[in-house]
Amino acid sequence: MRVLISTWPASGHLQPIVPLSWALRGAGHEVVVTTPQHLVPFVKSTGLDAIALGEEQDQKMMLQGIIQQAGENASPAEALPRPDRQFWGNIAYGPAGRTAEVLPLLLEKAKAFAPDLIVSDPMDLSGRLLGGILGVPVVRHRWGVDPLTEAFEETAHMVLDPVAQQMGLTGLPEPELTIDPCPPSFQLPGLEQGRPVRYLPSNGFGAVPAWALEEPSKPRICVSFGSMPKELGMRKVLGWVYEAIARLGDVEVVLAVPNGIDAEDHSVIADKVISSSHLPLNLFMRTCSVIVHHGGSGTGLTALNAATPQLVLPQFADHFPWAERLEATGAGAFVEGTEKQQDVSFIQDLLEELIHKPEAKEASLALQAEIHGAPSPAALVPELEALAGV
Template structure:
């Protein structure tokens, strides 16, 4: 089977595909990763074959998230869907469709890759709609591969329900229509919902995170941490004398004097390029972060208690809520966070016990290798070649 991954042009979206790509490759399938030229080194460094797409300046706003309010922490630009009713869902769906539209320059290149290489299966980032269109042109089966909670399916469903119920006469200007017309018109293709939501969806997030999305078929897979191939420093082989705490940028200053005498503080800004998560997390007594999907899922898989100070951008508040439900950590607002929160997390045994139990629960989910035969069957069923 020939498999093509289409990755959004950001490293945080590229790394989560690596374990599944390895599993497919180890099972004898031909694997290629289509991604921006800036990420080719990260892909080949993982022992995988890269196909550069999106050359030039067309995707500059996406490769530099600091200039993209739709995906960064810009005050008006988060795409988070909180635990409530999300009253501003319409604005967030509009911004989501603008991210879709920004990848229009990928369409011709991805279609060319599909037509030339004839993959049997295309696994695409939820933002990368051109990959779904390219798969449809080439007759390949295709599915979304999530890297966080499926906000897109929920927002799409919410928009469709509003259109059908509140504006049956067509008064609701569906922002997806313009984007899809631009993608489909060059190939004379009709609109199909699978071009936005996939023929199925691979979901690596811990159970309990999923939003209701009728009509979407999900296949669970266990999250396997991967953050790049780097050497393990000598200090990591030594047992820490004090509880080791890994804290991401923006949280270390809030820990204060606790780091001086009670813990061994490891700053993610200093250590992340040198220490892969899979090696660092098992040695930690706690992780302090803003709730990003990669660290949340990786720490849960390692059985490490977490202290989350949510910074809403995508699914950070949902991660914090799931952590609290599992009893595997603490969630506090930025104004409430201080040394006492971390001290409680470290000193109360129940957090470690429940984090360990959660780790064991997650370990029973199918791993990437177990998902391979599922993908083979689904590909055979959906392929149109």
């Protein structure tokens, strides 16, 4: 079976699909990822093969530009609106427009590859249109909490139904199957249930540090704000977090941040930091008492997989629904808005509570059990083979 992976052109949209891709390859199937040229190195770093579609604008760089327009020191939460129904409807214009632009080249490449199955993420619309044109089943693979439902789909159909009709279809096709790595009780209420799959962390590769093989002697706090915290304006948000941690008692800190955050930025907690390199979170997350992050689903699911309570300072887009579900399930807390996020004492109190009270840990353990009870990606391969008719 030949499987084509088509995602929105950002690394975080491919990462959740990597474990399923490995499972398909392990079963003897051929898997390739369609991607813009600038993401080919990332695709290769996951152990997958790529079909380059040419040069496209880097989506993270585009987001960086929007944030910088709000001011030199603006945080994403200051620069971008809190998502509502209209926000998610407007978000669809980007993927829909990109689909219309890349379709000719994508169709050419796909015909040459001749896939039996297409796997895409919820924000990718090109894979769905491609599947309809080629008569190939399409599987949607969610990345976590999925807010791309009513308003997003309405705009997607409004823009792409005419394109689909020009290609001989009745409209933008729906996927035949939705796969969901998010625990059912954590997913948005009322959302159509997908086929559960066990979440397997896909945070990259690294060497397990010696300290991660030993039980910590004091509470360990992880701080992680995505792959581009400095570029996306989170430097001052991190500063508030560091100040709050500095006020805590005897704790140790893992800064899972990429290169580019200067040492002086976290000098206030220098005596507590045991690591400040960009380590894959799954290498050490089980040893942490709490993680502070921005609300990314990959970070959050990795923490749930390790039953680690979370404190989230949401910045934009799906960070907010993640934070709300976190608090609703009791697995952590969140701090919304710049006024509260810069209240160092407030963050300190929340960290103390998450570290020392058992409720968040117990809720996290329950969600971990949900994750571990779901079928592995390998267990879904026979169903995908049947869907593709091979």
